[in-house]
C-alpha cells in the first residue's frame with residue numbers, strides 16, 4: 001500500500017525528504033546553502049522548517065526538523081510518507097559521535113522509515129582536522145546497518161561542496177526504487 | 182651577486198639581531214592588557230620563521246652550517262626563556278609538542294626548531310594539568326622527525342609528568358590543527374598567537390577554577406570554526422572569536438565572553454554570558470543564565486558584522502508565550518566593567534587565578550559562591 005502511494009508521488013515527481021541529526025549538525029545551513037540564502041545568521045531550529053527545492057525536474061519537499069534534545073521526541077511526527085532520510089553528522093564533533101550513533105540506530109528501527117533511502121551527510125568537512133570517512137563509518141557503526149540502503153558523502157554547508165551531489169543521489173535512488181516496486 | 186650561502190648568512194644575522202632586540206625590549210612592555218604577550222608572540226613567530234627559513238635553505242647550506250644556525254636559534258629560544266622567566270608571577274599554561282613515537286620520558290634538550298620549542302616559564306606547583314592536542318604535521322616535513330601521516334598525539338602523560346616538577350610549558354601550536362584543553366584545575370591559560378593555526382575547531386573540557394583566554398589567536402589570527410565547552414565549573418572562559426557555533430554543555434558558576442555565530446547552551450546553571458551573537462542564543466535544560474552584550478574592551482574590527490542578538494534568547498524548555506524563568510538580562514550594575522577586563526583578567530602582577538576569580542565573584546573566600 002505504502003509502496004503504491006510512493007509510486008504515485010514519484011510519478012508526480014515529488015519526493016518527501018526528511019532531514020534529521022543532532023542539534024548543531026548543520027541541517028538548516030545545508031538547506032539554506034542549497035537555496036542560496038544567507039548562512040551566517042541561522043538560528044538553531046525551534047520546531048521545523050519545510051523547504052521545496054526543484055532539482056533535476058523533481059520537487060523535493062525537505063523537512064528540516066530541529067535536533068535539540070527536547071525536539072527529538074517529536075521526530076516521529078514527521079516519519080509518515082518519507083521517501084528519503086538525510087542524516088546529517090557534524091564531522092568535527094568527536095565528543096558526541098556516540099550520541100549521534102545511538103540516535104541514528106534508534107531511528108532506523110522505525111517501521112515507517114523502512115522503505116526510505118538513507119543518505120548520510122558528513123558535514124563541516126571544510127574544517128581542518130575533522131573526522132575522516134573511516135572514522136565516521138566506525139563511529140556510527142554504519143556497516144551494521146542492514147535495514148536501509150545507505151550512502152555517505154562528505155560535504156560542507158559553508159563551501160557548498162557535495163550538497164548537490166547528495167540530492168542527486170537521493171533522486172537517483174528514489175528513481176531506482178520506482179522500478180523495483 | 183653574493184652566493185646564496187653568504188646572502189643567507191647575512192640575512193640570518195640581521196634577523197637574529199632584530200629578535201634579540203625584541204626580546205630585550207619585552208621587559209619594558211606592559212604585562213597587563215596583553216601587550217607583553219603580543220610581544221612574546223611576535224618573538225616566537227620570528228624564531229619560528231627563522232627556523233623555517235633555515236630549513237628551506239638546507240639545499241645550499243652545508244650540514245655543518247645548518248647545525249650552527251640551529252644553535253643560534255636554540256640560543257634565541259633560551260634567551261627568551263630566561264627573559265620571560267623573570268616576569269610573570271602568573272602561571273601560564275604551556276603545551277609542549279611531543280613526538281608521537283616517543284615511548285620514554287624525554288626531557289626537552291634539543292629543540293626542534295621547526296616546532297619552535299617551548300620555553301620554560303615560571304612554575305605553577307599546584308596546577309594539575311593533563312592536556313591533549315591533536316597534532317598533524319605539515320606535508321613539507323623537512324626534518325623528518327614526525328611521521329608523515331596525520332596522527333593524534335597525546336600530551337596527557339607528558340604534562341602530568343612535568344606537573345610533578347612544577348614546570349609550565351608554553352604552547353606551541355605551529356603544527357597543531359585542533360585545540361583540545363582538558364582536565365585542569367586552577368590554571369591561568371592564555372593561548373599565544375601561534376595557536377591561531379590550530380583554531381580550526383576546539384574543545385575545552387573538564388576545567389575547574391580555570392581562566393582560559395583565547396582572545397589573541399582568535400581575533401588577530403583565525404577564529405574558531407566551532408568551539409565546544411563541556412563540564413566547566415567556577416571558571417572564566419574568554420573564548421574570543423568563533424565563526425560558527427559555540428556549543429556548551431554542563432557549565433556551572435562560570436563566566437563566558439564570546440563573539441560567535443551561534444550559542445547553544447545545555448545543562449548550565451548560574452552562568453553569566455557576555456555575548457556577541459549573530460543568531461538567537463539558545464538554552465536547553467538551563468537555569469540562572471544571565472546575558473550581557475560583549476564588553477567594549479573585547480569589541481573590535483574583527484567582531485562579526487552581523488547584528489548582535491545577545492538578548493533574543495530561545496529557551497527550548499519553555500515553549501510558552503510568557504518569559505522564561507531560566508534566563509535573564511544581566512543587570513548593568515552587575516556587569517564586569519571594562520577596567521576589570523583590561524587590568525585584572527589579562528593578568529595582574531601578584532594575582533593568582535583564584536585571586537582573579539575571586540575579584541570577579543566567581544569564587545568567594547569561602548569557596549565557590551558565585552551568584553546571579
Ligand SMILES: Nc1nc2c(ncn2[C@@H]2O[C@H](COP(=O)(O)OP(=O)(O)OP(=O)(O)O)[C@@H](O)[C@H]2O)c(=O)[nH]1
Pocket residue numbers: 021022023024025026027028029030039040042043044045046065066067068088123124125126127155156157158159406424425426442443
Ligand atoms: N565550518 C562549517 N560550519 C558549519 C557547516 N555547516 C553548519 N555549520 C555551522 O554549524 C552551526 C549549526 O548549524 P545549523 O544549520 O544551525 O545546525 P542544525 O543541524 O540545523 O541545528 P538544529 O536546528 O539545532 O537541529 C552553525 O553555526 C553553522 O554556521 C559547515 O559545513 N562548515
Ligand SMILES: [Mg+2]
Pocket residue numbers: 027028029043044045064065066067
Ligand atoms: Mg536547524
